Amino acid sequence: MEYRINAPFDAETIAKLKSGDMVYITGTIYTARDAAHKRMNDALDNGETLPVDVEGNVIYYMGPSPAREGRPIGSAGPTTASRMDKYAPRLLDLGLKGMIGKGKRSKDVIDAIVRNKSVYLAAIGGAGALLSKSIIESEVVAYDDLGTEAIRRLKVENFPAIVVIDSRGNNLYETAINEYNTEK
Amino acid sequence: MKVINTSDITEKVRDLCIEANHRLSPDMKEALKRAGEEEKSPLGKQIFSQLEENLKIADEDTIPICQDTGMAVFFVKVGQDVHVEGGSLTDAINEGVRRGYTEGFLRKSVVKDPLIRENTKDNTPAVIHYDIVPGENIEITIAPKGFGSENMSRVFMLKPADGESGVKDAIVQAVKDAGPNACPPMVVGVGIGGTFEKCALMAKEALTREVGRHSDIEYVAKMEEEVLDRINRTGIGPGGLGGTVTALAVNINTYATHIAGLPVAVNICCHVNRHRTVVL
Numbered sequence: 001m002e003y004r005i006n007a008p009f010d011a012e013t014i015a016k017l018k019s020g021d022m023v024y025i026t027g028t029i030y031t032a033r034d035a036a037h038k039r040m041n042d043a044l045d046n047g048e049t050l051p052v053d054v055e056g057n058v059i060y061y062m063g064p065s066p067a068r069e070g071r072p073i074g075s076a077g078p079t080t081a082s083r084m085d086k087y088a089p090r091l092l093d094l095g096l097k098g099m100i101g102k103g104k105r106s107k108d109v110i111d112a113i114v115r116n117k118s119v120y121l122a123a124i125g126g127a128g129a130l131l132s133k134s135i136i137e138s139e140v141v142a143y144d145d146l147g148t149e150a151i152r153r154l155k156v157e158n159f160p161a162i163v164v165i166d167s168r169g170n171n172l173y174e175t176a177i178n179e180y181n182t183e184k
Numbered sequence: 185m186k187v188i189n190t191s192d193i194t195e196k197v198r199d200l201c202i203e204a205n206h207r208l209s210p211d212m213k214e215a216l217k218r219a220g221e222e223e224k225s226p227l228g229k230q231i232f233s234q235l236e237e238n239l240k241i242a243d244e245d246t247i248p249i250c251q252d253t254g255m256a257v258f259f260v261k262v263g264q265d266v267h268v269e270g271g272s273l274t275d276a277i278n279e280g281v282r283r284g285y286t287e288g289f290l291r292k293s294v295v296k297d298p299l300i301r302e303n304t305k306d307n308t309p310a311v312i313h314y315d316i317v318p319g320e321n322i323e324i325t326i327a328p329k330g331f332g333s334e335n336m337s338r339v340f341m342l343k344p345a346d347g348e349s350g351v352k353d354a355i356v357q358a359v360k361d362a363g364p365n366a367c368p369p370m371v372v373g374v375g376i377g378g379t380f381e382k383c384a385l386m387a388k389e390a391l392t393r394e395v396g397r398h399s400d401i402e403y404v405a406k407m408e409e410e411v412l413d414r415i416n417r418t419g420i421g422p423g424g425l426g427g428t429v430t431a432l433a434v435n436i437n438t439y440a441t442h443i444a445g446l447p448v449a450v451n452i453c454c455h456v457n458r459h460r461t462v463v464l
Contacts, residue, residue: 022227035301062251063251063252063293064251065247065248065251065253065289065291066289066290066291067289068246068289074247074248074289075242075247075248075249075250075251075253075291077250077251077252079252079332080332080335082365102332102364102365102367102424103332103363103364103365103424104364122424122425124231124234124235124238124423125250125332125364125367125454126235126238126249126250126330126367126454126455126456127235128238128247128248128250128251128252129238129239129241129242129245129247129248129249129250130234130237130238130241132247133241146303147292147305148251148291148293160234162227162423162425164425172425172426173363173364173424173425175426176225176227176419176421176425176427177363177419177420177421177424177426178419179225179419179426180225180419180421180426180427181417181418182417182419183414183417183418183419
């Protein structure tokens with residue numbers, strides 16, 4: 001199926017999304033990758049509040065290239081999600097409702113997705129110039145000193161992504177590969 | 185003896201960094217176009233058309249093809265009859281990287297220390313591999329390397345008894361383990377033989393070989409074809425979302441090795457396989 005959906009995602013949207021669906025996302029999402037995740041995790045360890053409330057929100061694993069004059073952002077494609085696997089279950093348990101990245105997730109993350117009725121989507125890796133066209137505003141909201149790894153609030157319009165792991169734990173990376181596997 | 189000034193080298197390196205990150209070489213563009221036509225999965229076909237559009241936008245609007253503009257890797261062939269004037273050749277290349285990545289709005293993805301992890305903010309230092317060759321030219325090839333695919337690369341120290349079939353299995357295993365993480369359709373660089381570090385270097389350099397050109401060694405060229413066919417039967421497909429095109433090419437370089445060993449390195453590159461060469 002193909003859907004136009006709004007971010008943050010509501011429960012009804014998440015419930016209808018199935019592994020393999022194509023979506024176009026409009027609304028507000030946040031970026032965070034390795035260094036920002038580490039810092040958020042350290043903050044939680046120290047009993048501090050997070051600079052961005054993850055509850056109900058969507059995180060895009062992405063660190064952009066610098067914006068040229070007059071543009072909101074530079075090249076802006078997804079980074080490999082598995083590097084955030086160590087931190088993701090904790091954020092999901094705090095209410096994170098969606099993650100956008102690319103590549104496999106660990107069993108712990110998939111379990112946390114199902115437990116919290118969340119969703120993992122993939123954007124096309126290496127299509128950063130194309131994806132930047134769906135980002136209409138970008139603002140650093142935390143950890144500015146991390147440069148490309150700072151947390152940004154993005155306004156997106158018809159941002160294309162594919163549902164890989166849905167809220168029931170179906171995983172497109174496993175099912176789709178089997179369909180085209182012709183090894184002896 | 186030819187004299188080359190370091191300021192010329194810096195200027196050329198700056199331009200190479202910017203060019204390589206915005207425009208793929210013609211062989212890569214052609215390979216992607218052909219693969220999009222061959223792909224059987226409808227979603228896979230859609231991804232290929234997105235990749236084609238991505239290249240067009242990158243070129244026309246000067247936005248890097250991928251936000252991961254890589255760690256700047258260089259292969260530099262220095263003619264033994266060249267005299268470099270104006271300072272250190274390595275400093276000149278790094279200055280070119282600094283200027284290219286800063287003035288070209290490229291991402292700074294390098295941390296100074298692997299464990300302390302503080303960003304150097306200008307993408308230096310580069311990784312530079314020198315080779316001394318006859319002649320009076322300096323040939324500089326840049327291959328900016330993204331780490332989504334770099335992280336999925338492997339070295340296997342096989343036994344001589346593992347032979348050709350063991351080597352093929354190792355390459356296919358590395359690709360399967362990489363799966364969607366390495367941004368397929370990928371290009372697979374392979375080094376067979378030499379020592380631990382030599383095979384890794386050959387695998388990296390193999391990625392700079394034109395896609396579609398096979399090894400000059402007949403049996404190696406045949407292996408390249410066979411392994412590519414096996415990789416494309418895995419079903420991983422574009423974006424790892426299922427399909428009949430997982431890799432665009434397998435490029436294998438070989439070298440003499442020890443009687444006791446069979447080192448194999450697999451350096452995986454995503455579909456943004458960037459490489460540019462300039463001769464001074």
